[in-house]
Amino acid sequence: MVRDLQHTVHPLDAAAVLRLFPGRPQILALGEPTHGAGALLRLRNELFRQLVEQEGYRTIALETDCLAGQVVDDYIAAGEGGRDAAVLDDIMARGFSHEWGAFPANRELVRWMRAWNERADEEGRPDADRLRFAGFDGPLEIQAAASPRAALTALYEYLSARVDAELLPCTADVLDRMIGADARWTEPAAMMDPARSVGQSAEARELRLLADDLAALLDSHAPQLIATSTVQEWDRARLYGRTATGLLRYHFWMADPSPARMTRLLAVRDALMADNLLALAERGPVLVSAHNSHLQRGLSTMRMWDHPRLEWWGAGALVSARLGERYGFLATAVGSIRHQGVDDAPPDSVEGVLSALGADRCVVYGPGLSALLEGSVARVSPWFGYAPLDPAQLADLDGVVFLQDVPED
Structure with a gap:
């Protein structure tokens, strides 16, 4: 099996990764099998830098709060600080x-992105050559979801400055009162405990309708709003609309007592x-980093509580269904994480076979990988x-980035 795989194994660099695809993917996603491992994050940084410098990617999106991410994006724009x-x-x-x-x-990564933009300013490069940072997760912590206040009030302020007041579904005071205490x-x-959620209260249901009306104003007045906004202002207004409606939908299902509750929340x-x-992809090619389970093309699965x-x-899976070949996905696999009790992989597992290749790090091409690893x-x-x-x-992967060992930092 190892001998059959050898011709699919290449040193890990941007050129080898891009050879996986018929053309440069609009969204190129690098998954990780565990969060927070320094070796994996440093590998991500190195590969993303090469893809920026050699292949023209200009947006980097991480699995972090999309609203908080604006703080980082503003910073790397080479403003104050x-x-x-x-x-x-x-x-x-x-951020x-x-x-x-x-x-x-x-x-x-943030320091390097800012330095890139500072050099772009000094050299007079066009705006299209500047880097952008984005969080693409919702404002959803593991233990709680955020209040919709930040997204709703930002959306309301954007619209109220640009459309007639009578088109707004409520006043700012009414919106504030409907949101209530964060x-x-x-x-x-x-x-x-779904009974502790406010998501299906009468106020929350009415707030969902208000959020929907505000988001609809963005669509129905798009020509006017685009003409009177910068690109960043328009993009962020759309982000506020998506986040406000998505958060209220999430809170609604947090209050659901049915067995499908967790499935709905994850979805x-x-x-x-x-x-x-x-x-993000509407503006140019995007590099994405998140857990493998969020980025894979097949069904995601997990066990949780009961x-x-x-x-x-x-x-x-959702993006791939829309973009087809313009979405690329590399899963990361590791041989061992010894400080967490993850020792050498069984030889008949996928990681065990990849470990036997003898490379400390490499990229393994995806096409045919499933057949080559049949029986693992x-x-x-x-x-x-x-x-x-x-x-x-495996059949749904474009390739596997493999790291033999993840040491303790």
Whole structure:
């Protein structure tokens, strides 16, 4: 089996990755099997830098809060702050969710993106050559979803400055009163107990209608709004609309007591991710980093609490259905994560076969990979934070980025 694979194995670099595709994918996604591993994030940074420098990618999107990500995007635009460490500390704290801002490799990525834009300014390069940063996840923490206030008020302020007041579905005071206290939306107990969620209250139901009306104004007045806005203002207004309606939909299903509750929540989250990626791709080619489960083309699955198996279509599956060959997906696989108890992979697992290739890191071309690895078994991880590759998903991969060992940082 290893001998059959040798001709599909190449050193990991941008050129080898792009040879996987008939043309440059509009969205090129790099998945990871575990979050926060420094070695994987540094590998991502290196590959993304090459793809920016050699292949013309200009947007980098990470699995982090799409609203908070605007803080990072503004910073790398080479505005105020420069190389001041305290300013960057603040950007990393406010611009990332899920504590991703604490990881050194993410900090280094932000610093490098800003430096690129500073050089672009100094050399007088066109705006199209500048880098953009985006979070493409919703403002959804593991234990709670955000209040819709930030997205709704930003959307309302954008519209109220550009359309006649009588077209707005309510006043700003009414909107504020309908949202109410943010704490009732972010109640941590609601994740486990739907009865603690405000998402299906009378006020929340009416707020969903208001959000829908505000989002509809964006569509019905698009010619006027585009003409009176910068590209960034228009893009962010659309982001506020998607986020407001998506958040309220998520809160609605948090209050659902049915057995389908968690499946619906997972699906709503990934649908919002997909919409954000498709919107970014309208402006140019995008590099994406997230967990393999969000980016794969097949059904995503997981176990959670008393749910033995949850299934939903992830963002990658949704985007791939829309873009076809313009969506590219590389899954990352690892041989070992010894400090987490993930030792050498069984030789008949996908990771075991890849380990036997003898490369510390490489890219393995996807076409035919499923047939070449026929008979391989699913690896079972002793650590909940790592998800091995599913042999049943191999046919849907464009390639596998393989790292032999993930050391403790």
